[in-house]
Amino acid sequence: MFKLSKEYIADLLLLSVTIFWGSTFIIVKESINMMPTFAFLSIRFWIASILLILMFSYKLKHxxxxxxxDGVILGIVLFLAYAFQTVALEYEKASIVGFLTGLNVIFTPILSAFLLKKVPSVFSQVGALLAFVGMGMMSFKGGLSLSKGDLLTIICAIFVAIQIVLTDRYSRKHDTYLLTVVEITILAILSTLVNLASEPYLFPKKWNMYLIGSFLITAIFATVYAFVIQNTAQKYTTPTKTAIIFVMEPVFAAIFGYLLGGEVLSLRAYIGAVIMFAGLFMAEVGPALVKR
Structure with a gap:
C-alpha cells in the first residue's frame, strides 16, 4: 500500500495554506477600501490571537x-511582510501583488544557504527557477519600470523569505503551537500601535456583513490555521520547498481575483501559472523518481 511520508503530508498541508492566502488577496483589497489598512490588520490579528490563546491555554505554562x-522576532518580521503587502494592495491589483510576493522563492534558498547552511537539492533549485520564470510571465507588464505597489511588494517578499527561514530554525526547537501564539500576538500589538499612531480610529465607521465575513475568514483560516500549519509542517520539509509551495499563492490569488473581483489576466500569465506548477512538480516528484 502506498504511504505518504511526513514530508509529503507537510507539503500538502502547506499547499492548503496557499489556497487560503490566495483567496484573501481580493478580500483584503476590498476591505481596506472600507476602512484604514492597519485598523483592518489590528482587528484581524487580535481575533486570531485571542482564538490561539484560548485553543492552547493549557500550554501557556510552558x-x-x-x-x-524567538516568537517576538518572528512576529516582527511577519508584521513587516504583512504591512508592506497590505499597503501595496492600495496601489496595485491583488493578482500582481500576489505574483510579486512569490519572489520569495528566489530569496529563500539564498538565505537558507547562508543562515542555515542548507543547500537546496538540484530539483528544488530547478523548481525554484521554473517558479520564478512562471511568476515573471504572470507579473511582467511589458516595461522595466516598477510602480510604488511593485516596490512595496518586493520588500514584502524579502521579509516573507526571512520569515520562512527563521521558522525553519525556531520550529525545530520550540513547541510550534506556543510559537504561533507569541508570533500572532506580536502581529496584533504592532498593527494596533501603527494604527493608533497613523490612523484616526481602530474600528470601522460602518459595519457590514462583508467586513464581518472578511475578519472571520482572514483571522480563522488565513491566520490561525495557516500559521499553526506552517510552523508545524516546516519541521518536516525544507525552506526552499516551502517557498516553492508558497509561490502557488499568487496562482490562487489570480483564480480568486477573477472569481471574486473580475480581474482578468493575459494568456501569457496563464502560461506562467502552468510553468509555476511545473516547478512545484519538479521539486516534489523529482527526488522520488531518482530514488526509484
Whole structure:
C-alpha cells in the first residue's frame, strides 16, 4: 500500500495554506477600501490571537524566555511582510501583488544557504527557477519600470523569505503551537500601535456583513490555521520547498481575483501559472523518481 511520508503530508498541508492566502488577496483589497489598512490588520490579528490563546491555554505554562524571544522576532518580521503587502494592495491589483510576493522563492534558498547552511537539492533549485520564470510571465507588464505597489511588494517578499527561514530554525526547537501564539500576538500589538499612531480610529465607521465575513475568514483560516500549519509542517520539509509551495499563492490569488473581483489576466500569465506548477512538480516528484 502506498504511504505518504511526513514530508509529503507537510507539503500538502502547506499547499492548503496557499489556497487560503490566495483567496484573501481580493478580500483584503476590498476591505481596506472600507476602512484604514492597519485598523483592518489590528482587528484581524487580535481575533486570531485571542482564538490561539484560548485553543492552547493549557500550554501557556510552558512558555519560556527563549521561546518568547524567538516568537517576538518572528512576529516582527511577519508584521513587516504583512504591512508592506497590505499597503501595496492600495496601489496595485491583488493578482500582481500576489505574483510579486512569490519572489520569495528566489530569496529563500539564498538565505537558507547562508543562515542555515542548507543547500537546496538540484530539483528544488530547478523548481525554484521554473517558479520564478512562471511568476515573471504572470507579473511582467511589458516595461522595466516598477510602480510604488511593485516596490512595496518586493520588500514584502524579502521579509516573507526571512520569515520562512527563521521558522525553519525556531520550529525545530520550540513547541510550534506556543510559537504561533507569541508570533500572532506580536502581529496584533504592532498593527494596533501603527494604527493608533497613523490612523484616526481602530474600528470601522460602518459595519457590514462583508467586513464581518472578511475578519472571520482572514483571522480563522488565513491566520490561525495557516500559521499553526506552517510552523508545524516546516519541521518536516525544507525552506526552499516551502517557498516553492508558497509561490502557488499568487496562482490562487489570480483564480480568486477573477472569481471574486473580475480581474482578468493575459494568456501569457496563464502560461506562467502552468510553468509555476511545473516547478512545484519538479521539486516534489523529482527526488522520488531518482530514488526509484
Amino acid at each position: 512558555l519560556n524566555r527563549e521561546l518568547i524571544r
